[in-house]
Amino acid sequence: xxxxxTSNRRPANLVKWFDPRRREIGTWAFxxxxxxxxxxxxxxxxxxxxxxxxxxxxxxxNQFISLVKNPxxxxxxxxxVAAGLLHGMNGVRVILTSFGIGVAHQKRMLYVxxxxxxAGCVFxxxxxxxxxx
Amino acid sequence: MRLAPxxxxxxxxxxxxxxxGLLILVLLFVHLVxxxxxxxxxxxxxxxxxxxxxxxxxxxxEMSFLVFVVAHALLGARSVILDLRPAPxxxxxxxxxxxxxxxxxxxxxxxxxxxxVHQTV
Numbered sequence: 001x002x003x004x005x006t007s008n009r010r011p012a013n014l015v016k017w018f019d020p021r022r023r024e025i026g027t028w029a030f031x032x033x034x035x036x037x038x039x040x041x042x043x044x045x046x047x048x049x050x051x052x053x054x055x056x057x058x059x060x061x062n063q064f065i066s067l068v069k070n071p072x073x074x075x076x077x078x079x080x081v082a083a084g085l086l087h088g089m090n091g092v093r094v095i096l097t098s099f100g101i102g103v104a105h106q107k108r109m110l111y112v113x114x115x116x117x118x119a120g121c122v123f124x125x126x127x128x129x130x131x132x133x
Numbered sequence: 134m135r136l137a138p139x140x141x142x143x144x145x146x147x148x149x150x151x152x153x154g155l156l157i158l159v160l161l162f163v164h165l166v167x168x169x170x171x172x173x174x175x176x177x178x179x180x181x182x183x184x185x186x187x188x189x190x191x192x193x194x195e196m197s198f199l200v201f202v203v204a205h206a207l208l209g210a211r212s213v214i215l216d217l218r219p220a221p222x223x224x225x226x227x228x229x230x231x232x233x234x235x236x237x238x239x240x241x242x243x244x245x246x247x248x249x250v251h252q253t254v
Contacts, residue, residue, distance in 0.1 A: 037206075045238070052245065
């Protein structure tokens with residue numbers, strides 16, 4: 001087991017995480033990673049709950065699908081896609097640098113990965129809102 | 134920004150978080166590719182879903198995906214809580230909660246999958 005003592009420290013300042021003043025790009029990456037991770041966790045459990053409609057048979061599920069074809073749900077789904085792309089691409093950087101790979105170039109790596117995430121967002125936005133599929 | 138395990142985070146759990154994150158990326162890619170090659174237009178009806186999971190490889194892929202995602206989500210949530218520096222007693226309670234939720238979510242997914250693979254349309 002690693003160090004388990006968390007006792008004699010003051011509680012962390014939750015608000016400080018999201019204070020935008022005097023931020024390095026790495027801190028922004030941390031904030032985005034944290035928010036997208038929490039959002040995706042929320043989505044995961046909502047997703048598991050709604051999929052129980054499948055166990056109730058065709059009518060329940062098809063009815064649910066016609067509900068989520070609503071643009072409001074589609075916008076929510078797009079947020080999930082964007083959060084997944086940002087979290088996943090930043091995660092690649094975290095894994096690489098954790099093993100000492102590319103630490104000196106991690107800012108550039110972040111820019112490239114965020115560029116890929118953004119390109120992915122555009123791709124999915126066109127597919128989801130572009131009309132014809 | 135601290136990348137290595139934080140205080141109170143077991144090194145193996147930290148490694149599991151990284152490994153599950155990587156496996157999610159791989160399976161998410163496979164999931165998207167398979168989804169668009171096997172089912173044209175996506176899984177928009179009950180019949181599509183039943184047909185999709187009738188392939189045992191798909192069912193296995195989806196179940197592995199569930200395990201990695203649940204593990205990664207809960208380990209990540211725990212990291213956030215560790216940054217709030219909970220009292221050791223509270224952390225133990227929360228750890229128990231995470232274990233119950235994780236096992237519950239995976240058991241539920243396996244149950245749902247076996248219901249679906251035994252359906253015919």
